[in-house]
Amino acid sequence: MQVFWRKGYAGTTPQDLVDELGIGRGSLYATFGSKRELFDLALKRYRLQQGDMLTGIIDRPGPVKARLRAALQFIVEMNAADPDRRGCMAVNTAAELAGADPRAVLDVRDMFRRNQDAIEAVIAEGQRSGEVRRDIPTAALAAHLLTTGIGLQLLVKTVEDPLDLTAVVEAAIDTLSPAR
Numbered sequence: 001m002q003v004f005w006r007k008g009y010a011g012t013t014p015q016d017l018v019d020e021l022g023i024g025r026g027s028l029y030a031t032f033g034s035k036r037e038l039f040d041l042a043l044k045r046y047r048l049q050q051g052d053m054l055t056g057i058i059d060r061p062g063p064v065k066a067r068l069r070a071a072l073q074f075i076v077e078m079n080a081a082d083p084d085r086r087g088c089m090a091v092n093t094a095a096e097l098a099g100a101d102p103r104a105v106l107d108v109r110d111m112f113r114r115n116q117d118a119i120e121a122v123i124a125e126g127q128r129s130g131e132v133r134r135d136i137p138t139a140a141l142a143a144h145l146l147t148t149g150i151g152l153q154l155l156v157k158t159v160e161d162p163l164d165l166t167a168v169v170e171a172a173i174d175t176l177s178p179a180r
């Protein structure tokens with residue numbers, strides 16, 4: 001997963017995988033079948049790990065906006081701590097393979113859908129409690145936060161100080177507030 005995340009699908013050679021796994025080329029193919037099959041497994045593992053981290057943050061007890069803020073801030077801080085600034089493997093995969101690989105697009109879409117559904121459930125909770133505005137549909141607010149998270153994943157790869165993106169997190173969370 002780390003090699004594909006760092007180099008992308010096209011940039012990863014079978015030799016990179018052999019070196020990373022510490023096995024022979026024949027063992028690589030005997031165990032995983034192909035580079036593509038190993039990539040699918042790596043993307044699935046990434047999807048499960050990242051989805052679990054997101055839901056772990058937003059499913060905590062406490063105010064809805066604080067939980068959603070923590071999830072977006074986690075994206076910034078996690079990426080700021082990565083010296084390689086790899087961003088999100090799913091976002092990278094979408095950028096690299098969209099239009100060329102329908103199966104990869106479906107995998108990434110599944111991850112985005114899972115994350116958006118989790119965000120939507122928390123927003124609905126906030127709408128019921130009055131913490132989150134009700135004049136915009138729950139699905140639209142969830143899509144807005146998912147899009148913000150995806151944008152943060154891309155921006156963190158290029159900004160001088162990723163922690164400067166905290167203002168973006170605050171602006172996104174402010175859009176959830178009910179009108180006064």
